């Protein structure tokens with residue numbers, strides 16, 4: 201009975217869904233061992249370090265990941281870095297197939313003057329900072345000023361804007377990192393703008409995220425009614441308005457219709473604002489936009505750019521157009537496959553990865569030949585290297601959840617690799 205060994209690099213949603221697709225393909229004549237390799241001591245990828253803490257429902261998918269991890273033949277190798285603790289060549293030699301689920305983690309740059317001023321930061325720093333990603337535990341953000349601007353009209357911009365604009369009390373019972381929660385409690389930011397360079401009809405927000413806005417208890421949310429009327433007009437001029445767009449525009453209209461409470465905190469959406477220059481002497485002081493009505497300058501103290509991501513380069517892997525060079529997930533001329541943002545670029549919600557990974561796994565299975573007889577991965581890892589296997593991770597997870605229970609939160613995250621490893625010590 202053919203038994204194949206598959207390595208999955210990256211323990212985020214796309215990696216788990218690839219593992220699930222392999223598990224779902226098991227028959228009497230086809231079985232798999234799945235080794236999932238992850239640089240951090242914690243799995244779950246963006247479900248842990250991307251999804252906004254005030255959206256706990258989205259994180260419940262982690263239960264599915266744990267079910268996948270508990271299937272026979274699945275092993276987690278956390279705290280193992282590709283290229284450092286194990287080479288890509290070793291993986292491709294030892295395994296029948298290697299699935300790269302490495303995501304896309306570097307924030308795209310605007311390429312405008314002033315972008316590198318202090319307090320002009322990227323969502324790719326801000327988001328992992330408030331989510332307790334170990335690489336960003338010491339990240340410094342100055343929240344002393346009153347006005348913040350978030351650039352981009354996508355869900356990441358929305359998360360960043362919301363996290364700055366809501367009353368931090370609304371985060372007390374979430375799994376936000378303690379360092380971020382403390383900083384947000386001290387924050388003076390009271391006015392947040394989210395700016396899109398095109399009209400509202402082109403905004404990349406999704407309707408569920410827009411529909412959440414009227415639920416904010418301590419923040420008034422503003423969208424200009426004329427901008428939405430124009431978006432309807434422009435969309436209708438092109439023919440029938442697509443369902444997804446109609447639903448987005450409806451959700452924006454609903455935001456407009458909510459009576460404003462005169463809260464000290466506000467979140468305002470501006471469309472047709474193309475960033476031109478960030479101004480400031482020693483730090484951000486203002487941003488200049490070009491708009492259909494001419495240049496507009498908004499004085500501000502913090503700029504967060506949330507305009508998409510590019511992948512981190514992995515030696516030995518060829519990237520093109522912001523993703524691993526691939527055809528339908530196959531890396532041509534190798535036994536490497538790719539799924540998730542590494543395959544498609546940074547688009548789609550968590551669920552998008554499920555069908556996408558299943559399609560790639562079908563191709564992977566159709567390519568399989570004679571199983572390799574190579575040895576085990578553990579022979580390749582440094583002997584004294586601390587590896588977070590599934591039981592180790594379960595201990596970390598349980599310790600974080602237990603610490604959370606005492607404080608009325610889903611968990612209290614450990615934010616350094618050393619602390620995470622300590623939590624999981626047997």
Ligand code: NAP
Pocket residue numbers: 255258309310351352353354355356357359396397398402403404405406409474475506507508509546547548549550
């Ligand atoms: P995104 O949805 O692609 O949005 C990127 C935004 O940046 C677009 O509005 C784009 O405008 C704008 N942009 C790009 N280049 C720009 C530039 N040079 N100047 C000004 N604006 C620029 O990307 P994302 O927000 O990073 O999200 C990535 C994926 O994760 C999306 O599929 C998103 O739905 C998903 N996500 C989902 C959730 C959730 O479900 N709750 C949360 C977070 C993220 P143009 O359209 O004009 O290019």
